[in-house]
Amino acid sequence: MSTRAFQVGISLIELVIFIVIVSVGVAGILSVMNVTVLHSADPIIQKQAVSIAESLLEEIELQPITWCDPNDDNATTATSAAGCAAMPEGMGPEAAFGVNQLHAESRYQDINGGDSPFDNVNDYNGFSMVGIRGIDANATVLPGLGAYSANVAITAAGAAFGLAADDALRIDVRVTGPGNTDITLTGYRFRYAPNAAG
Template sequence: MKVRSHGMTLVEMVIAIAVAGIAVAALAAAFSSIVTRTADPMIQTQAQVAAESLMEEILLKPFSDPSSGTTCPSAPANRQDFDNVCDYNGYSSVGIVDQTGTSVSGLENYSVSVSTTLSAFSSIPSADALLVTVTVTSPLGADVVLSAYRTNY
């Protein structure tokens, strides 16, 4: 009479557990690696949006000072008082702030700097063109740099 066994022996069980453990450890390591990098695109996107927002704010300002009509007079001390493109030259901030100086929640670890320089653009002379450069540095240390020309039209 032949006895049929059902189930697994102790050796087979130990081998199965060891193989499953190795597989779970490999999956956990891969998952951990993926999870740690998922925030990078969000941080980069936040820096990009902050740079675009500030660039739009700057480019919407008049080329020349509205009160004196001069190009690049001395800038006011507060960003709320900036009334022409050149006023932003040398502007910098640790933490992203809006036009009223209010800190934007969650963006305290970003920094921003702006430069504006008279620069010829194609057939437009340098007296009538400003190169605006906005740099936003993310908490990861990566820079987002946007440059645009603002002309006196």
């Protein structure tokens, strides 16, 4: 009667196959982690761009929308550009009167009184900045925001709501940042009494 010895352990071939399988698995996991680490800053950049756009859009939407410049004597009572004492404001009237508010007013107020700050929604039309700056007298680029830029476009949008063209303004704020970051936020500002078209 012969006795047969049973093998205990693993063979060299089994060990090599095990090492190959584990190596492929580890390589796959590391490649996924590499992609994750490379793009881990993207949400921060995206979130920062959205915050900048929201802040600028809110700043614009809080401005008045009147037929006349808010410094005009008839700003609260005029129901058309013709009702302004001297300073018409708005999408159409400014062009008709040859007034370009972007040269007369600025988002940044000079501490010596050299510039008047924007005081109406329409003043922001065409506004752009490279490097996000505060609205203080120095208009310095805020830390960490030098790679971002913002552009504002304001268009008459009343027809979309069944109103006169200048009775509603569409505000588009576009912010671009590092990489392929490109955010556009849109808001609307409506003309209301006592300055509604009459």
